[in-house]
Amino acid sequence: xxxxxxxxxxxxxxxxxxxxxxxxxxxxxxxxxxxxxxxxxxxxxxxxxxxxxxxxxxxxxxxxxxxxxxxxxxxxxxxxxxxxxxxxxxxxxxxxxxxxxxxxxxxxxxxxxxxxxxx
Numbered sequence: 021x022x023x024x025x026x027x028x029x030x031x032x033x034x035x036x037x038x039x040x041x042x043x044x045x046x047x048x049x050x051x052x053x054x055x056x057x058x059x060x061x062x063x064x065x066x067x068x069x070x071x072x073x074x075x076x077x078x079x080x081x082x083x084x085x086x087x088x089x090x091x092x093x094x095x096x097x098x099x100x101x102x103x104x105x106x107x108x109x110x111x112x113x114x115x116x117x118x119x120x121x122x123x124x125x126x127x128x129x130x131x132x133x134x135x136x137x138x139x
Contacts, residue, residue, distance in 0.1 A: 098127060 102125065110116055 099125070 106116065
C-alpha cells in the first residue's frame, strides 16, 4: 500500500492566532482619564478642606465674641440668686445675718467632694 504524501506545495499554514477586533481605547487613554478624575477629586477635596477650616475659624470667633455676653448673663443670674437667698434668709430668720466680715460679693466655688473618705 502506498504511503500518503503531502500535497504538492505543502499544507496550508495552521492558524493558531485569533484575529479578534480591538475593542475600547488604548490603555494610555484610560490612564489619562483616571488621572484626570483623580486630579479633579483632589482639587475638590482641597476646596472642601479650606471651606471646613473657614467655617471652624468663624465658629471659634463667634464663640469668642459671645463670651462677654454669656459671662454677663451668668453674673446677673448669680446676683439674682444671691438676692433671693438673702430674702429667704431674712424671711426665715427675721433679720440679716452676716457670716463674713465683708459685704463684698464673692462668687461661690462649687467643689466636687468625694462621698466618703477612705483612711
